[in-house]
Amino acid sequence: xxxxxxxxxxxxxxxxxxxxxxxxxxxxxxxxxxxxxxxxxxxxxxxxxxxxxxxxxxxxxxxxxxxxxxxxxxxxxxxxxxxxxxxxxxxxxxxxxxxxxxxxxxxxxxxxxxxxxxxxxxxxxxxxxxxxxxxxxxxxxxxxxxxxxxxxxxxxxxxxxxxxxxxxxxxxxxxxxxxxxxxxxxxxxxxxxxxxxxxxxxxxxxxxxxxxxxxxxxxxxxxxxxxxxxxxxxxxxxxxxxxxxxxxxxxxxxxxxxxxxxxxxxxxxxxxxxxxxxxxxxxxxxxxxxxxxxxxxxxxxxxxxxxxxxxxxxxxxxxxxxxxxxxxxxxxxxxxxxxxxxxxxxxxxxxxxxxxxxxxxxxxxxxxxxxxxxxxxxxxxxxxxxxxxxxxxxxxxxxxxxxxxxxxxxxxxxxxxxxxxxxxxxxxxxxxxxxxxxxxxxxxxxxxxxxxxxxxxxxxxxxxxxxxxxxxxxxxxxxxxxxxxxxxxxxxxxxxxxxxxxxxxxxx
Amino acid sequence: xxxxxxxxxxxxxxxxxxxxxxxxxxxxxxxxxxxxxxxxxxxxxxxxxxxxxxxxxxxxxxxxxxxxxxxxxxxxxxxxxxxxxxxxxxxxxxxxxxxxxxxxxxxxxxxxxxxxxxxxxxxxxxxxxxxxxxxxxxxxxxxxxxxxxxxxxxxxxxxxxxxxxxxxxxxxxxxxxxxxxxxxxxxxxxxxxxxxxxxxxxxxxxxxxxxxxxxxxxxxxxxxxxxxxxxxxxxxxxxxxxxxxxxxxxxxxxxxxxxxxxxxxxxxxxxxxxxxxxxxxxxxxxxx
Numbered sequence: 172x173x174x175x176x177x178x179x180x181x182x183x184x185x186x187x188x189x190x191x192x193x194x195x196x197x198x199x200x201x202x203x204x205x206x207x208x209x210x211x212x213x214x215x216x217x218x219x220x221x222x223x224x225x226x227x228x229x230x231x232x233x234x235x236x237x238x239x240x241x242x243x244x245x246x247x248x249x250x251x252x253x254x255x256x257x258x259x260x261x262x263x264x265x266x267x268x269x270x271x272x273x274x275x276x277x278x279x280x281x282x283x284x285x286x287x288x289x290x291x292x293x294x295x296x297x298x299x300x301x302x303x304x305x306x307x308x309x310x311x312x313x314x315x316x317x318x319x320x321x322x323x324x325x326x327x328x329x330x331x332x333x334x335x336x337x338x339x340x341x342x343x344x345x346x347x348x349x350x351x352x353x354x355x356x357x358x359x360x361x362x363x364x365x366x367x368x369x370x371x372x373x374x375x376x377x378x379x380x381x382x383x384x385x386x387x388x389x390x391x392x393x394x395x396x397x398x399x400x401x402x403x404x405x406x407x408x409x410x411x412x413x414x415x416x417x418x419x420x421x422x423x424x425x426x427x428x429x430x431x432x433x434x435x436x437x438x439x440x441x442x443x444x445x446x447x448x449x450x451x452x453x454x455x456x457x458x459x460x461x462x463x464x465x466x467x468x469x470x471x472x473x474x475x476x477x478x479x480x481x482x483x484x485x486x487x488x489x490x491x492x493x494x495x496x497x498x499x500x501x502x503x504x505x506x507x508x509x510x511x512x513x514x515x516x517x518x519x520x521x522x523x524x525x526x527x528x529x530x531x532x533x534x535x536x537x538x539x540x541x542x543x544x545x546x547x548x549x550x551x552x553x554x555x556x557x558x559x560x561x562x563x564x565x566x567x568x569x570x571x572x573x574x575x576x577x578x579x580x581x582x583x584x585x586x587x588x589x590x591x592x593x594x595x596x597x598x599x600x601x602x603x604x605x606x607x608x609x610x611x612x613x614x615x616x617x618x619x620x621x622x623x624x625x626x627x628x629x630x631x632x633x634x635x636x637x638x639x640x641x642x643x644x645x646x647x648x649x650x651x652x653x654x655x656x657x658x659x660x661x662x663x664x665x666x667x668x669x670x671x672x673x674x675x676x677x678x679x
Numbered sequence: 680x681x682x683x684x685x686x687x688x689x690x691x692x693x694x695x696x697x698x699x700x701x702x703x704x705x706x707x708x709x710x711x712x713x714x715x716x717x718x719x720x721x722x723x724x725x726x727x728x729x730x731x732x733x734x735x736x737x738x739x740x741x742x743x744x745x746x747x748x749x750x751x752x753x754x755x756x757x758x759x760x761x762x763x764x765x766x767x768x769x770x771x772x773x774x775x776x777x778x779x780x781x782x783x784x785x786x787x788x789x790x791x792x793x794x795x796x797x798x799x800x801x802x803x804x805x806x807x808x809x810x811x812x813x814x815x816x817x818x819x820x821x822x823x824x825x826x827x828x829x830x831x832x833x834x835x836x837x838x839x840x841x842x843x844x845x846x847x848x849x850x851x852x853x854x855x856x857x858x859x860x861x862x863x864x865x866x867x868x869x870x871x872x873x874x875x876x877x878x879x880x881x882x883x884x885x886x887x888x889x890x891x892x893x894x895x896x897x898x899x900x901x902x903x904x905x906x907x908x909x910x911x912x913x914x915x916x917x918x919x920x921x922x923x924x925x926x927x928x929x930x931x932x933x934x935x936x937x938x939x940x941x942x943x944x945x946x947x948x949x950x951x952x953x954x955x956x957x958x959x960x961x962x963x964x965x966x967x
Contacts, residue, residue, distance in 0.1 A: 343950065441927065446920075449924065633959070641961045644963070644964050645964055650813060652813075654960050656958070670806075678950060
């Protein structure tokens, strides 16, 4: 009977995965069947044994004479000693910045400031590979990311903002702009060099001078950048680096000199800073945490979406404030997406960050690894289904397997708290409205992703999602021309683009 | 015998309705000669919370109105005030302004409304833009209203300052919960009546009356207010900043001790609209 044979045929169709003998063909996992040879990047990072503070154009020893170790999170070995700044050093840095603001940088014509920034961009491009290796050694991120993303993007930020320095009358229509003066900046450990460029370039283009503190676990590339500032002939005091932990940052924030404080870091610390600045007249930019929804509709190109999901959460070990850590999948395709994701993450290579084939490097610090483990344990305890691929981890160093939680509910901690690690939580939805409601049901609002074939739906979602950046059929894309920053508890102010410059000037 | 006039019981305007404080409290308002004028509702933090709820209900609908429509509604509000400018001048005059000065403030408030009515369908073209990213993406930055904005108006220029703080916020689709001047609340009471006849949906602007020291702590800590736009003294600034830290609230805090000319053209700008906007950037692939 024809109907029966049709039914039989359509039933047999999925059986094509069997081989001629009738057994199921083995699933081909790329890299499973043969071993990769190590492919370490061998460029010399040209590290110094000891890094001093960079104040007034010179490397100077901290007045307290103390140093702390910066280790390589990939093997826990010491890389260099970093100066521990004290209050007197913070004072000296601000004094130098104030002198530079009053004496040279604030008065310099924009076209001349531009040339310094162009020089810095060029010198950084010259030494790109060296910086990439240093970044990977210090922070644990895969060399392919530091080489192809962090360093070129840092150079691009200087290059982009250089061109603004003599065109500032176009920043705020109808208004003239003036620099704020001295700016204090504190940056995180997830993109040490890039955050440095991201913060410095607009501030300098606008004519401000800066005291910046890198994160204590990742100070090296900032101090290498100081070498470039010396080579570029940047006037002393225009940029000053003080190094140390949170107490140094707190001293920087409370200092009377800066007219503005710019901070990138956790929402928790951002709130502490906001409280500490209450009653002062300092301007602020806060780029804080996130718990982004990456929304996959059933008409999305699934293979492309899976790549986007993987990039969205496993890029930089998930140490990304805008990481797509909440995956919202339309119910009808949830199983399929989960299956594809499981297959895909089995091919991710976790290990030596310096290896060019590594996808997921080392977790930045033991402290962060402990946090990730605790939140993952909480997810398991709350009854979420966990999946981690089998993969060997290096014997020393801080590593964590890519992790997927499915069957996650909105109230689960792994759906609400920023994990800042390679951990994806999967939730489902049925309708567009439900997707929007779930995506917006968070205190954060930094970014979101939308995957669908329907253009009008993308525009609806991008209008309704309460997030500062929306990626449609892509994820984790950045550009110096593209403003970045959050809604709600993800902070305020923008970085990048014309809008980012607004946060570094006063209108007159 | 002369006819005894009917006096009005002042009520404040929340969610499109004229109401009394849930606490049933009032405080007497006297004119500059000390003569009793009326009892003004003394709002509580509960009244503020109710007003925020009303603003939350009105928000999505207001934000979805077309920019053209919002402009027309603001223009309509200007028409309503202009038509009742004598009554509004008298309300301002209660605080001791001369009739000429009061009339000048009403005229300036109307002009300010006209200024912002014209901005509603233009600021986006000035503040947003397409970004030339170095990859095959169409990348654009647009503005969006923040949500519910808390406004705390000064005592000086009780109508003009209130309008100057409220109108830029609503012109982009935000909704507002405002505390009127404590010493001169009556112009705000009257403004509520004009708002009610202006086509502005109920709940978009909610005007509270009462005491600053009672209300500001709740403005500071209310989680659903996304920003505070206020004219405040040093203590109030600190309190608002501390409370705002709890939910990373945006603060636009003008110093009450600064001399500020609300009549000047410098007191109106597209930047005042921008202060209560978020920038949103969308990446879209370019390809087949």
